[in-house]
Each structure stands twice: as structure tokens, then as C-alpha cells.
Amino acid sequence: MTNYSAWDVSSQDFPIKGAIEKQIEFLCRYAILAPSVHNVQPWRFEIDNSTLRVFLAKERTLEAGDPTGREGWLSIGAAIENLLVAAKYFGLSAAEIRRNAHSVEYAFTPGQADLHLEPLMQAMVNRASNREPYSSTPVARETLDEIAGNQDEGVQVVASSDRKLIELIANLTGRAIAIALGNPSFRDELSSLVRSSWTKKSTGMPGFGLAVSGARSLIENKLIRSGATADAQGKKEHDVLIHSGAVVLVFADGDTQPYWINAGRAYQRAALVATAHSLDTATMAATVEAADFHLDVERYCDTGGRLLAVMRIGHSGKPARHSPRLAAHEVVTFSS
Ligand SMILES: Cc1cc2nc3c(=O)[nH]c(=O)nc-3n(C[C@H](O)[C@H](O)[C@H](O)COP(=O)(O)O)c2cc1C
Numbered sequence: 001m002t003n004y005s006a007w008d009v010s011s012q013d014f015p016i017k018g019a020i021e022k023q024i025e026f027l028c029r030y031a032i033l034a035p036s037v038h039n040v041q042p043w044r045f046e047i048d049n050s051t052l053r054v055f056l057a058k059e060r061t062l063e064a065g066d067p068t069g070r071e072g073w074l075s076i077g078a079a080i081e082n083l084l085v086a087a088k089y090f091g092l093s094a095a096e097i098r099r100n101a102h103s104v105e106y107a108f109t110p111g112q113a114d115l116h117l118e119p120l121m122q123a124m125v126n127r128a129s130n131r132e133p134y135s136s137t138p139v140a141r142e143t144l145d146e147i148a149g150n151q152d153e154g155v156q157v158v159a160s161s162d163r164k165l166i167e168l169i170a171n172l173t174g175r176a177i178a179i180a181l182g183n184p185s186f187r188d189e190l191s192s193l194v195r196s197s198w199t200k201k202s203t204g205m206p207g208f209g210l211a212v213s214g215a216r217s218l219i220e221n222k223l224i225r226s227g228a229t230a231d232a233q234g235k236k237e238h239d240v241l242i243h244s245g246a247v248v249l250v251f252a253d254g255d256t257q258p259y260w261i262n263a264g265r266a267y268q269r270a271a272l273v274a275t276a277h278s279l280d281t282a283t284m285a286a287t288v289e290a291a292d293f294h295l296d297v298e299r300y301c302d303t304g305g306r307l308l309a310v311m312r313i314g315h316s317g318k319p320a321r322h323s324p325r326l327a328a329h330e331v332v333t334f335s336s
Contacts (some may be wrong), residue, residue: 003202004327006032011121014090018137020050021334023092025109028052028332030307031083031181032325033124037066037285037324038193039205040332043079043310048335055103057331060193061204063259064185067208071285073257074309077264082105082124084265085272088225089117104252123275130280131211131240132207134314139246147313149250152262154253156303157270159313161246168300169247169287174238176290181230191225201324237284245314248274249279251305263308271311283309292299 013021028045031054036042040062044055061072069210084106087094093111096104128172136232138161148159180186193204197217207217207247241247250267271281287293287310287320294307301307 003200003327004322006321006327007322008127009033011089016090019155020092020108021047023090023330024050024052025332027083027086027090027092027335028123030086030124031079032331033330034075034079034082034311035072035127035129035271038062038190039203040072040075040193042072042325042332043076045332046328046335050073051081051097051105052108053105054083054185062189062213063153064183064189065180066289069257070255070260071289072305072306073260074264074267076104077261077266078268078271079264080261081265081268081272083236085117085269086124088114089121098223099258099261103320105167106260119276120272123272127271127275127281128320129209130281130284130316130318130320131209132316132318132320133240134280134312134316136246137245139279139313139316143274143279144246147270147273149264150273152266154259155262155266156251156305157266158249158251158301158303159246160249160271165297166244166247167242167298167312168296168313169249169284170238170288171240171295172290173241173284173310176232176234176286176293177237177284178230178234179290180286181227181233184227186326187211187225187227187230191221192242194221194224196206196220199324202324203329204324206321206323208321221312237286240282241312242282245279246312248306248309248311248313249301249307251301251303252308253300253305255306259306260301260308267309267311274311274313278315279313280314280320281311283311285310 091113098105145158148157198205
């Protein structure tokens with residue numbers, strides 16, 4: 001078993017006759033396929049009979065890149081979305097019973113299986129960030145409407161091929177990345193999670209997923225740490241963004257942990273719907289995190305919400321490979 005085996009999960013293996021704890025454990029195998037900032041996988045799951053608590057794993061958070069915890073909780077929201085879609089698909093009804101600054105808790109009861117969710121289940125396993133350039137062909141209006149269609153409480157999703165909006169995001173992202181990479185602490189932390197294309201580590205980002213060659217992946221972390229590539233990286237992100245077919249933006253009514261979780265869920269649902277339509281996806285947090293860059297996007301889109309996630313979508317023509325994951329048994333515990 002390699003640390004890429006998390007992706008081998010198959011719905012055929014759901015323990016339909018097993019105890020509810022075992023069924024919830026199986027749902028966690030879908031949760032851990034979610035995207036996360038720098039692939040830190042900041043989640044921890046604790047199962048107690050028919051309840052599940054999802055925590056932020058303090059040891060896998062980013063001090064420099066995510067000082068507020070926003071990106072960590074967005075990632076946990078994405079994992080929760082996978083988990084709850086899988087629960088519905090397998091016929092487990094989930095009710096949120098508690099939410100505090102450290103965790104969210106769900107109670108599960110037997111319910112009706114929703115087999116219509118099959119395309120999203122497939123998308124969970126097929127999705128991988130694709131950081132290659134995309135063709136600028138606009139995405140069909142109906143597809144964009146479907147991507148933006150599932151909005152959580154207090155969350156607004158905008159999916160758009162508007163060239164002016166794409167240009168705005170590209171300019172802001174390019175500048176924000178150059179600024180972030182100008183910060184030595186940010187660079188140190190990022191470079192500690194940038195790996196070669198042959199890495200056997202279970203967290204962090206292998207070079208093959210960063211659109212760099214195998215040879216370059218061997219030195220990419222050192223280049224990032226040196227700061228020599230900050231401007232080039234900003235330009236690269238600007239250029240790939242400006243050619244994307246569409247952007248998906250997630251806004252929320254507030255900028256605190258409960259909103260981050262809901263926005264993370266909406267972001268992941270949009271990514272799953274896009275993947276089910278054979279679209280490639282890639283996320284750029286720079287505009288969300290950099291000072292007040294988000295304000296320009298908020299003014300342009302006029303949803304009244306705070307920008308919390310930015311994703312480009314389109315067709316790259318190059319398949320994306322899965323990045324590694326911690327095994328479920330490393331992040332799931334049983335309390336009884
Ligand atoms: C909240 C969040 C923020 C992210 N920010 C960025 C980003 O700024 N730049 C980037 O290249 N990828 C970003 N990503 C993508 C992650 O790096 C990616 O999900 C992770 O490496 C795992 O790879 P996978 O998506 O292929 O499974 C982000 C993902 C999430 C969930």
C-alpha cells in the first residue's frame with residue numbers, strides 16, 4: 001500500500017450490514033479525498049457510536065500561510081461536504097447537533113439512499129487540482145448555473161465566464177502571490193510542503209501537481225525558499241488565470257469560522273459538479289488572504305458577501321494526478 005491508496009475507495013465496499021460506527025468510518029474515506037490548503041489535510045474525525053466530531057488538527061495548520069485558520073476551516077468544510085454527500089448516497093441521514101470554535105458534530109440515523117448522487121461520488125474520486133493552463137473557451141451557461149446552484153446557508157456562489165471578472169481575478173492573484181512570496185516565513189512554510197514528483201510523504205504537494213517538470217520538482221522547494229521565483233510565480237498564476245474558461249467564487253455573509261465551514265462545503269460542491277462535467281479545477285487563495293484585495297472582487301460581483309474562495313475551471317487537455325493522503329486510520333479515532 002502506498003500513500004496514494006486512499007483513492008482506491010469503492011462504493012461497493014460500503015459495510016451495508018455493518019455497525020453504524022463502521023459505516024461512518026467508511027464515509028470518512030471520502031472526506032479525506034477533499035482538497036486542502038497546501039495539502040496539509042487539517043482534519044481529525046472522532047466517531048462515538050452514531051455521532052461524528054470533525055476537528056481542526058492543530059498540528060496540521062499553517063502559521064504563516066493561514067494565521068486566521070480561514071483556509072484550514074474551508075478545507076474542513078470541503079471534507080464535510082464529501083462526507084455528507086456520501087452519507088446521503090449510502091442512505092444515512094445526518095443532522096448537525098453541535099458546532100463550536102474547535103469542532104462540528106453530526107448525528108447519523110438510517111435514511112433513504114439517494115443514488116442520484118452517483119456522479120458526485122465519482123467526482124470525489126476523480127477530482128484532482130489541475131494547475132496546467134486551460135483553454136479560454138467559455139463554459140456553457142447551464143453548466144455554470146448548475147455549478148453555482150447549490151448554496152449553503154449564508155453563502156453565495158458565482159460561476160462566470162465574464163472576461164472582465166476573470167481579468168480582475170488574474171491581476172489581483174498575480175500581485176497577491178508575488179506579495180505573499182515576498183514574505184520569508186510564508187516561503188519557508190510553503191517550501192516545507194513542496195515535494196519532489198516521487199515523494200512518498202502523505203502530506204504536501206508533489207511536483208507533478210504543480211505543473212513543473214520532474215527535474216524542476218527536485219529543486220522547486222529550494223527555489224521557493226530563496227524568494228527568487230516570487231515575481232515569476234505571480235506572473236505564471238496571472239497568465240493561467242487569464243486564460244481560464246470560467247471562475248467560481250464563493251462569498252459568505254461573514255468572515256468567521258461558521259461561515260468558513262459553510263463556504264468550504266459550497267466550494268467543494270461546486271468543484272464536484274464541475275468535475276462531474278469533466279471540467280478541470282484549480283484553487284487560488286491569494287486574493288482571499290492578501291490584505292484587502294478581496295474588496296475589489298466583492299465590489300465587482302456585488303453579492304454583499306465576503307470573498308472566501310476562488311477557483312478557475314476549464315479544460316487543460318492534460319490529466320491531473322492525485323496527490324497523496326494520510327490514511328483514514330491516521331485521522332479517524334473511535335471514542336467508544
Ligand atoms: C482552502 C484551499 C485553498 C487552496 N489554495 C490554493 C492556492 O492558493 N494555490 C494552489 O495552487 N492550490 C491551492 N489549493 C489546492 C490545494 O493545494 C490542493 O487541494 C492540495 O494540494 C491537494 O491536492 P488535490 O486538490 O489535487 O487533491 C487550495 C485548496 C483549498 C481547499
